[in-house]
Amino acid sequence: MALPFLPGNTFTDPTKSKYHLAHSLDYKNGYSIPARPEIGIGGEPLPVNQLSESELDELANLRPTLTYGQAKQAPPEDFIPAHVAFDKKVLKFDAYFRQTVHESPDEYYRIRPVSIFYYLEDDSVSVVEPHVENSGMPQGKLIKRQRLPKNDQGDHWHWKDMNLGINVTFYGKLFRVVDCDKFTQEFMASEGIDLNGPEGIPNDPYSNTRKEKAALRMYNTPSTFDKLKQFLELDRKVLRFYCVWDDRDSMFGEIRPYVLQYYLVDDTVEVREVHEPNDGRDPFPLLLRRQKLPKDRYNVESSFPSVVMELSNHEIKDWYTPRDLTIGNTIFIYNRRFLIYDCDEFTKQYLNLKYGLTNFTPVDVKGQGRNAPHMELPPYNGFGSLEDSLQSCLSLIPQPPKKDFIKMLENDHKVLRFSAVMDSVRPEDKGRRFIISYRLADDMMMIYEPPVRNSGIIGGKFLERTRVTKPGSKAGSPEFYGPQDMYIGACIQVFSHRFIIIDADDFVLHYLSQNSSDFPGSDRTMSSIRDLKMSQAGAPTQMPIKGAPLEVTRVPGDRERLVKEVQAQLRKANYLNNMTLHDAFLNYDKDRVGKIDVAALKSVCKRNNLPIDDDIMDALIAECDPNQEGMIDYDGFIKFLSWA
Structure with a gap:
């Protein structure tokens, strides 16, 4: 223990x-x-x-009065006045008031935030508005520090009357208290006052507008299909639709055709009228000028002043697009009912690629057609040409008839010449020879009779250049002689005169051989010319007529007789000029050797207009150049031609 x-x-x-x-x-x-x-x-x-x-x-604070007796009484606390205890202690409340704005198109009211300061040392109140830059209004201290009366009984505003979410009135101005600082919250809580939840200050419309204008602007990138791209890709591309306006519901109404053109470059529409001859309507080209076409022009707001203003893109809700323009669809263009019944090939291709449309079957809109009057042409009166007389029937002011310029250019200076004799029962017409010239450019014919001395008949132009009709043709639709009617042995009747073709020149032979498919009788004509030449080969030589065409027979192997005949005709016709021909040969003989080649010889003879055909020239060259060296002695050639 x-x-x-x-x-x-x-x-x-x-x-x-x-x-x-x-x-x-x-x-x-x-x-x-x-x-x-x-x-x-x-x-x-x-x-x-x-x-x-x-x-x-x-236990240390307890004073054992029982053991040690009564403790000494503590002295009373010191008195502290309010202006000392609450010195520099201020309650701050956040509030706002609404100010009405008169005579301003931009705003109706403003929200002006303020700060309410309550000084605890003397229960005074001040209202201060924070300064806002460029506000345009006097700001700062709205109510200076003072005790504010609360009512007419002499009471003043006390901090016990303040709270959040209430309205306070200072000198007739209503303020809405929305929040307070932290010191104010602790002070009110220490005094046993429960504050309401804080509120927010509403936004000022005018301040928001000013902030939006002052803020940095954001720009959106345009879409890939802008107007410039639309212009570059779709310029000069037009959709063409064929439509009709069905106006048969009204009096004297009818179905009228139109052409609707949709311009892809700016999405505009144009409606063109289709005029027919003698339809009795004024020749206006357009029913609707080029513009954007609204689906419903009257679907606009009732407040729009349509009396003084025109519709713009902002008022129209919907426009017509190529998707709305399909075959068989009925559209309304300013209260006119149009039925689309067909379109062109480009439009079909575009709608197929753009929208995948495949049905382009046209709609039959043609009703029972009216019988159009038939114009009957009067009979030909014989004055002038048929084409000139016909133009006076086709138009009120006669126009010159159209010509085939392609044919005139291709066949310019191409003339078919034939030799013919007159088929007549009168004995004085026997032996009369004629030259028939047929121009391929304008299908006109001219007949010329060579003058014959002591014949008693004046030669010259027998028929002016004109188109010759065939016998038995009608005056209203005449048939004219053509180049296919010209051949050896053909009988041509020209104004009651009959001519029989007996011969043709070399150009006719070459022309028929090159265009044998266009002339059925070309083989017969060429064979007739060959037979005629062969039959004339054994005939005795006739004396040439001065001024008449040179007639020379051509027989292969008979060169001696052929050359002599040519020499005799050239000499008797006095055609050969030795000095002129010799000077022409000297121009080709640069080396002065006295010889020129065969091509130069032929060129000199052709330039001096020697009436010698190619086969005769070849025979003469063969006589002067027996060894066929290709070089001809031109002096010997001249002597050979002038030798008797």
Whole structure:
């Protein structure tokens, strides 16, 4: 049993070997935490009912009046006045008021935020509006610091009357309190006043407009199909639709054809009228000028002043597009009903590629046609040509008849010449020879009779250049002689005179051989010319007539007689000029050797207009150049031609 812990009864325990102190702090996550020791010095256990620090502090404050008597009464606390206790302590409330704006088209009212300061030292209030740059209004202190009357009974505003979400009135101006600072919240809570939830200040419409104008503008990138691309890709591309206006519901109405053209470059529409001859209508080209076509022109707002203003793109809700213009669809163009019944090939291709349309079957809109009057041409009166007389029937002011200029250019200076005799029962017409010239450019014929001395008949032009009709043709639709009617042995009747073709020149033979497919009788004509030449080969040589065409027979192998005949005709015709021909040969003989080649010889003879055909020239050259060296002695050639 332990001894009481009194003075004189204490002693050192000889059995104690540990004298360290237990720790009173623990460390957790780097922070010191107070810990209550469970054992004392040397490991002695502590009593379980050990007091805590707070309990010890409370016991220390107790004054044991029973043991030590009545404690000395504490002196009273010092009095602190309000202007000292609440010095520089201010309650701040956030509020706003709405100001009406008169005579302004941009705004009707403004939201003006303010700050309400309540000074606790003397219960005074001041209202201050924060300064806003470029507001255009006087801002700053709206109500200077003072005690504000609350009512007519002499009461003033007190901090106990303030709260959030209420309306306060200062000198007739209504303020809405929406929030306060943290000091104000703590002060009101310490005084036992519960504040309402804070509110937000509504946005000022005019301030928002000013901010939007002052803010940086954002621009959107245009779409890939802009107007410039539309112009570059679709310029001069037009969709053409064929439509009719069905106006049969009205009096004297009918179905009238129109052409609707849709310009892809700017999505405009044009309606053109289709006029027919003698339709009795004024020749106006357009029913609707080029413009954008609305689907419903009257679908606009009732407030739009249509009396003084025209419709623009902002008022029209919907426009016609190529998708709405399909075959068989009925569209309304300013209250006119149009039925689309067909379109052109480009439009079909565009609608197929753009919208995938495949049905382009045209709609039959042709009703029972009216019998058009048939114009009967009067019979030909014989004055002038048939074409000139016909032009006076086709138009009020006669126009010159159209000519085939392609034919005139291709056949210019091409003339077929034939030799003919007159088939007549009168004996004085026997032996009369004629030259028939047929112009391929205008199908006109001219007949010429060579003059014959002492014949008693004046030669010259027998028929002026004109088109000759065939016998038995009608006056209204005459048939004219053509080149296919000209051949050896053909009988041509020209104004009651009959002519029989007996011969043709070399150009006719070459022309028929080159165009044998266009002339069925070309083989007969060419064979007739060959037979005629062969039959004349054995005939005796006749004396040439001066001024008449040169007639020379051509028989292969009879060169001696052929050359003599040519020499005799050239000499008797006095055609050969030796000096002129010699000077022409000297121009080709640059080296003065006295010889020129065959080509130069033929060129000189052709330029001097020697009436010698190619086969005769070849025979003469063969006589002058028996060895066929290709070089001809031109002096010997001249002597050979002039030799008797």
